[in-house]
Every structure is written in structure tokens, then in C-alpha cells.
Amino acid sequence: MQSLIVLVLVTTISFIIIRSAPGDPFSYESPNVSPAVRQQLRHQYGYDRPLLEQYVRYMSSVARGDLGYSIARHEPVTQSLAAALPNTLLLMGVALALSFVVGIGLGATQAAWKDSWFDRATSTVLLFFYSLPDFWLALAILLGLTYWLPLFPPGGTIDLVMHDYLPFWGRVGDRLKHLVLPVMTLVLLIAAAIARYQRAAMLEVLPLDFVRTARAKGLPERRVLARHALRNALLPVVTLLGLVLPSMVGGTVFVEKIFTWPGMGLLTVNAIDARDYDLVLAGVIVGGVMVAIGNFLSDLLYAVVDPRLRD
Amino acid sequence: MPWSTRVSVTERGLGLRLVLARLWSRRAARTSLLLIVLLYAVALFAKQLAPYPPATQHDIVALKDRPPSAQHPFGTDFVSRDVLSRMLYGARVSLSVATLAVLLSVTIGLTYGLIAGYFGGRLDEVMMRLLDALLSIPRLLLLMAVLTLWTPAPLSALIILLGVTGWFSVSRLVRAEARSVRQRDFVAAAHALGARPHEIILRHLLPNVLAPVIVAATLGIANVIILEAGLSYLGIGTHEPTASWGSILRDGSDAFGTAWWLMVFPGLAILVTVLAFNTLGDALRDALDPRQLPGASTIPSTAEADIQRTLTPQRG
Numbered sequence: 001m002q003s004l005i006v007l008v009l010v011t012t013i014s015f016i017i018i019r020s021a022p023g024d025p026f027s028y029e030s031p032n033v034s035p036a037v038r039q040q041l042r043h044q045y046g047y048d049r050p051l052l053e054q055y056v057r058y059m060s061s062v063a064r065g066d067l068g069y070s071i072a073r074h075e076p077v078t079q080s081l082a083a084a085l086p087n088t089l090l091l092m093g094v095a096l097a098l099s100f101v102v103g104i105g106l107g108a109t110q111a112a113w114k115d116s117w118f119d120r121a122t123s124t125v126l127l128f129f130y131s132l133p134d135f136w137l138a139l140a141i142l143l144g145l146t147y148w149l150p151l152f153p154p155g156g157t158i159d160l161v162m163h164d165y166l167p168f169w170g171r172v173g174d175r176l177k178h179l180v181l182p183v184m185t186l187v188l189l190i191a192a193a194i195a196r197y198q199r200a201a202m203l204e205v206l207p208l209d210f211v212r213t214a215r216a217k218g219l220p221e222r223r224v225l226a227r228h229a230l231r232n233a234l235l236p237v238v239t240l241l242g243l244v245l246p247s248m249v250g251g252t253v254f255v256e257k258i259f260t261w262p263g264m265g266l267l268t269v270n271a272i273d274a275r276d277y278d279l280v281l282a283g284v285i286v287g288g289v290m291v292a293i294g295n296f297l298s299d300l301l302y303a304v305v306d307p308r309l310r311d
Numbered sequence: 312m313p314w315s316t317r318v319s320v321t322e323r324g325l326g327l328r329l330v331l332a333r334l335w336s337r338r339a340a341r342t343s344l345l346l347i348v349l350l351y352a353v354a355l356f357a358k359q360l361a362p363y364p365p366a367t368q369h370d371i372v373a374l375k376d377r378p379p380s381a382q383h384p385f386g387t388d389f390v391s392r393d394v395l396s397r398m399l400y401g402a403r404v405s406l407s408v409a410t411l412a413v414l415l416s417v418t419i420g421l422t423y424g425l426i427a428g429y430f431g432g433r434l435d436e437v438m439m440r441l442l443d444a445l446l447s448i449p450r451l452l453l454l455m456a457v458l459t460l461w462t463p464a465p466l467s468a469l470i471i472l473l474g475v476t477g478w479f480s481v482s483r484l485v486r487a488e489a490r491s492v493r494q495r496d497f498v499a500a501a502h503a504l505g506a507r508p509h510e511i512i513l514r515h516l517l518p519n520v521l522a523p524v525i526v527a528a529t530l531g532i533a534n535v536i537i538l539e540a541g542l543s544y545l546g547i548g549t550h551e552p553t554a555s556w557g558s559i560l561r562d563g564s565d566a567f568g569t570a571w572w573l574m575v576f577p578g579l580a581i582l583v584t585v586l587a588f589n590t591l592g593d594a595l596r597d598a599l600d601p602r603q604l605p606g607a608s609t610i611p612s613t614a615e616a617d618i619q620r621t622l623t624p625q626r627g
Binding site for chain 1: 441446447452533567574590
């Protein structure tokens with residue numbers, strides 16, 4: 001119920017902000033289009049109605065599952081979304097999972113070896129990646145690993161020529177090969193945040209009594225760290241899902257654009273270039289929904305992993 | 312005890328000096344602070360430092376896409392403009408956009424958070440629910456949408472848009488702080504003495520929530536610099552002939568396999584600047600954290616964890 005309210009608010013706010021920008025889809029057509037034709041197009045698509053009426057119409061059609069019609073792609077917006085969303089979910093899912101594994105592993109190891117050369121070096125490298133613009137990192141990786149060292153394909157999800165002729169495992173391999181670079185870019189950007197947080201959480205747990213007890217029992221250090229300290233230090237990291245998702249959604253925009261990955265980010269960037277209002281709005285809303293779901297999941301997960309919050 | 316306790320250190324007078332001393336005692340913090348001062352100086356004196364005007368096209372045939380040389384230390388771009396000069400002026404644009412946008416965010420965030428935190432109750436609940444929704448909207452996507460429909464948006468519009476989309480996490484932070492400060496005895500005492508709401512907010516709550524806000528603002532500048540670069544890279548941030556680091560990168564990205572200087576120098580400028588702000592923000596957070604004072608408790612509360620999370624470098 002609460003998430004539903006958030007969704008309605010997200011849609012409303014996006015609608016208001018995007019409509020309040022000067023201009024509409026027909027302000028930017030070529031100068032050869034006469035004002036009369038522009039006016040007629042506006043009328044045809046309902047952009048000349050009062051904003052409130054447009055809003056009510058839009059919300060009621062969204063509630064019925066109709067997100068409008070893409071002017072540039074000549075298809076219902078839902079159809080464009082249906083084609084793009086699975087690609088983005090695949091990319092983000094793999095990248096998220098890997099980021100958490102890498103981030104938690106790095107952060108916990110850093111904390112266990114606090115102030116060692118490993119800890120310092122990792123912190124520096126992570127902060128370095130963290131301070132790079134997403135698109136710059138993506139371009140550098142594209143240049144390095146497809147142009148100088150042509151190890152991976154430069155873009156797309158499959159090899160358009162060969163894919164259909166490959167055996168089953170060949171096709172799986174082809175998909176994986178195309179997934180490597182976009183995922184790598186996202187993981188380098190996201191894992192840094194997770195590792196920093198995991199390190200801090202671990203350092204907070206390590207001086208506590210139960211860790212000392214575990215050591216006093218004579219357990220091997222590895223077991224103390226993995227079974228006793230890490231398990232408790234994982235709690236706050238779960239809530240990071242909600243924090244990481246917005247940067248993930250933003251990062252995928254650049255990554256999908258640069259690696260021509262046909263997902264939501266590329267769809268939205270192209271829609272923006274084409275002034276495709278309905279599709280842009282849908283792109284923002286889907287992004288918002290993803291983040292809202294992420295927040296909801298992280299609240300839920302927090303209750304699952306922390307018995308103190310269970311009824 | 313949540314964050315507010317640490318500010319009582321500041322109230323005792325030795326606080327500010329103590330914080331500065333702790334900050335200065337770390338080499339990383341010292342370096343980044345000096346670097347930031349230097350960067351602002353470069354931005355301020357761009358006109359004196361730049362060898363050429365930023366938009367002059369020197370010789371569009373002979374000097375197009377030239378690699379670094381004595382005349383053009385950072386090379387020239389696709390219309391023969393001097394990259395070094397563009398970067399010096401770009402520092403002015405990138406830094407002032409980020410600084411002004413964050414100032415705006417902090418102002419809005421403080422106002423919103425203090426009001427919600429002071430009054431509490433129904434109002435607070437509604438304001439926080441609204442904030443949840445605002446926090447769910449991906450900032451980059453929204454900015455992209457508005458800026459494309461508003462092309463070419465003037466620089467002031469860019470600053471305002473970055474500012475009004477950046478205050479959500481600040482106000483959540485401020486609200487959490489304000490709520491905990493509000494429950495403390497000296498606020499109750501002020502109430503009993505007949506202080507009016509605005510007096511309590513301005514005299515008692517505001518000074519006590521400032522510490523984490525300063526940290527958030529420092530990290531916020533780093534975030535906005537990356538955001539602005541990204542928007543300019545997409546061609547919807549700053550517009551020709553204005554140079555920002557992102558727009559130089561955009562010019563370079565068309566030829567990034569051949570004209571490496573167009574990618575490397577502005578990329579490094581962004582990296583160094585963002586690194587400096589992130590490092591300073593981290594150091595400030597540690598310097599303002601009473602848990603790192605001798606004799607402080609080591610067990611964090613939930614509110615504490617929430618605040619710590621807001622105060623790690625963020626992006627997007």
C-alpha cells in the first residue's frame with residue numbers, strides 16, 4: 001500500500017516536472033513545419049488541453065496499463081518497454097549480484113587486515129574508481145578492450161551475424177561475451193560503495209564481545225571472521241540495495257549508450273533525442289519504480305536477516 | 312546517542328579548533344583541502360592563466376586536432392581551439408555550477424528538514440512520505456528529460472535544476488538530526504522560557520544539525536561535478552561555446568581512438584577534483600565524529616547507521 005502511494009507520487013512528480021519544462025514534442029520539428037500544422041498536431045495528441053486534464057487522462061490510462069504511444073517508434077510505449085526491460089534487468093541483475101559479492105568480499109577482507117598495505121591499496125583504488133565519471137570509465141574500457149586489445153565485442157547483446165548459427169552453448173557464450181564489458185563497468189563503479197560500507201560495518205563488529213568470545217573459544221581466525229563477525233556485519237549492507245539502485249539506474253544509462261545495450265537506458269536516451277514525450281516519461285517512471293522496488297526489498301530483507309525486527 | 316552529541320563538542324568552544332586540528336593532522340585531508348583551494352583559485356584566475364581565449368579557433372585547417380605541443384600544451388580540439396585554455400575556463404564552469412547547485416540544495420534541504428523535524432507529527436509524516444517518492448526518482452533520468460525538452464537551457468537553469476533535485480537526502484539527514492536535538496533538555500528549557508518556534512529552529516536546531524550537512528555538501532559537490540560532466544557529455548548540460556570539462560570530453564569522444572588528449576586531460580581534471588572533494592568529505596566526517604574521540608561509545612544506534620550511510624560518497 002505504501003509502495004503504491006510512492007508509485008503514484010513518483011508518476012505525478014515526473015509528470016509535473018517534465019511538463020513544466022518549456023516546449024513540447026512539436027516545438028522542435030524542423031522549421032519547415034508551419035505553425036498551423038504544429039497546432040494541429042498538438043491538438044491531435046491532446047497537448048493543447050489544460051494541464052490538469054492531461055494529468056487526469058494520463059493517470060487513468062496508466063492505471064489501466066496504457067503508458068501512451070511512442071511517436072518516434074510508432075508503437076505503444078508498453079511494447080517498447082517490453083522489448084527493452086528484460087535486457088536492462090539482465091544487465092542490472094548480473095551487475096548487482098557481482099557488485100555485492102565483490103564489494104562484501106573486499107570490504108570484509110580490508111577490515112580483517114585493517115591498516116595493512118592491502119587495506120590501504122584497496123581503499124585508494126576503490127575511491128579512484130568511485131571518483132571517475134561513469135561515461136569516462138565506460139569509454140576507457142571500450143577503447144582498451146575492444147579497440148587496442150580486441151578481446152570483447154564493442155556492443156549489442158548478441159553477435160548479429162553469427163548468433164543464430166551457433167550451437168546452444170555457443171549462443172550462451174556469445175551472450176556472456178557481450179555481457180562482460182557493460183557488467184564490468186557497472187561493477188567497478190558500484191562495488192566500491194559496497195566495499196566501503198562493508199569495511200565500516202565489519203570494523204564496528206570486530207571489537208564486540210561475541211567476537212572476543214569466539215576467539216577465546218579457540219576458533220580459527222578464519223572461522224571467527226566468516227561465521228561470527230561477517231554474518232553480523234552483513235545486516236546493514238543489505239539496506240544498501242536501496243542506496244545503490246539509483247546510481248545503478250543512472251550508470252546503466254551511460255553504459256547502455258556507450259555499449260549500445262538495447263535496454264531502458266538506451267531507449268530513454270534515444271527517446272529524449274527524438275522528443276518522444278510518452279516514452280521519456282515512461283522511462284523515468286520505470287526507473288523510479290525500480291528504485292522504489294529496491295527500497296521495498298531492502299526493507300523486507302532487513303526484516304528477514306535481522307531477527308530483532310521480526311514479530 | 313545520535314550525531315547531535317558530537318556537536319556539543321563544538322558548542323564548548325574548543326570544538327571548531329579541535330575539528331580543524333584533527334582535519335589538518337591527516338595528510339590526505341590536508342592535501343585535498345589545499346588542492347580544492349588551488350582549484351578554486353584556478354577557476355577564479357582562469358582569464359589570467361589561460362594562454363588563449365577559450366573559444367578562439369586558431370586555424371581550423373592547419374591546427375585541427377593537434378596533439379600537445381609547446382604552443383598548445385594540452386593539444387587542440389576538432390575546431391582548433393586550445394584545450395588547456397578551455398579546461399581552465401571549464402574549471403570555472405564546472406566548479407561554480409557544482410558549488411552553487413549544492414548551496415541551493417543545502418538551503419532547501421535545511422529548510423525542509425528543520426520544519427519536518429521541529430513540528431513532527433502528521434506534517435512530518437506527510438513530508439517524509441513525499442521525500443520517499445522524491446528519493447525514488449532517478450536524478451539523472453529526470454534531469455535528462457527536463458534538459459532535453461529545454462534545449463538550450465541557460466547555465467542558470469542548469470544550476471537551479473541540479474540544485475532542486477539534490478536536496479532530498481540532505482533534508483532526510485537534517486530531519487533525523489533535528490528530531491533528536493529537539494528532544495534534548497536545552498530545547499525543552501528554551502520552550503519553557505517561551506521561545507517561539509522560529510527562534511528554537513534558528514538558534515538551537517540549526518547550529519546543531521550543521522556538522523553532518525557540511526559533510527553532505529562536500530560529498531554533494533563531488534557528485535554534482537560528475538553529474539554535470541555526464542549531462543554535458545550527453546550534449547544537454549553546458550552548450551557551445553561554453554566549455555565545461557564534460558563538454559570537452561564530448562568533443563573528444565567522437566575521436567577518442569585518435570585524439571587521446573581530448574579524453575585524458577579533462578578526465579583527469581574531473582577525477583582529481585572529485586577525488587579531492589570525496590577525500591575531504593570523508594575526513595570531515597571522521598573529524599566531526601565524536602566516536603573517534605577518546606572514551607566514546609563504539610556501539611552505533613540505528614539512526615547513527617542511517618546517517619553514516621547518507622554520509623558516504625554517493626552518485627546519481
